[in-house]
Amino acid sequence: MQRKSFAHMECPTARSLEVVGEWWSLLILRDAMRGRRRFEEFQESLGIARNILSRRLKRLVAAGLLEKRLYAERPRRHEYRLTDKSRDLFAVLTALAAWGNRWAAPAKGPAMVLIDRETGKPIEPVLVDRSSGKPLHRGNVGLAPGPGAGPETRALLASLKPH
Amino acid sequence: MQRKSFAHMECPTARSLEVVGEWWSLLILRDAMRGRRRFEEFQESLGIARNILSRRLKRLVAAGLLEKRLYAERPRRHEYRLTDKSRDLFAVLTALAAWGNRWAAPAKGPAMVLIDRETGKPIEPVLVDRSSGKPLHRGNVGLAPGPGAGPETRALLASLKPH
DNA sequence: ATCTGTTAGTTGCATAATGCAACTTACTGC
């Protein structure tokens, strides 16, 4: 049987994971964020099997997360570049890295730390609301039905009790 | 062959994905964030196969992301609760949901929108540095070797040119 | 005491998904 798809779900988290939730996909995008572009670069850097890399790149291109472009005519050479859509995943990847450093670092401590490029000082990413600047946490963020909410989603959201 | 593990990698993103990057894992945690606790609740809500749910819950418990506890002696009933470690994934899940609404929403628009619980108004999550409040983006965030950096990581970080 | 229902799984079997290594194609440079 095929792996179950999340595409039909209305939840935005599920819909995101449908595209970037496969094994390797986010790591490929992380590599792309670090400036990697070519097939062989990704392959060496990740140690991913070539056929899987090939498949993932195709999916990511199809999903609009990478753009495949020819950068040399003879010999034909391709590269994969970030799009606005994938660049916008920066917050997700950074939050994930920060979490990893807090909770999944090796015994000796984190191998890489996030720093401010200008000051060189370590940074601590926090999620806030853009307009109010309020830090977001489980207690103050809620979910409401949006324009595309079906009856099922409405029922779900209505049933969610505050924790 | 076994699926390749990310556990030996030093990159914090890879180490995070090792724990939460499997198919379904983040959705289970999202459900837990919404207050779900019991096996049957997760199963119904997600439509996940029961054997897979069983395996995922075990892994998440082993990784310290869920705590299994007995909440009724006769009949014996268990529940799975968030831990500090998994509660701290809130920023990741919220950033992912926000991204999904921006880039992967259904044609009619997002089915669920994030709101401020107190004001009821929609929120727009942004990642900032805690102390400076500066918004973080690809241009101003860098990586530096941390205390646990091996020679390979040092070499990698040294080779990263600014984009 | 038996029947029905609930909760939390486990087991068996079929079909994807992943990994590895070797092969291919299209070039360049020596």
Next chain:
DNA sequence: GCAGTAAGTTGCATTATGCAACTAACAGAT
């Protein structure tokens, strides 16, 4: 003509995932 590089593809083996049916342990009704 031969080695080398970039970007894949193919074949085959092993996992992972999905589905449905089954189990265990109990509760409440008949």
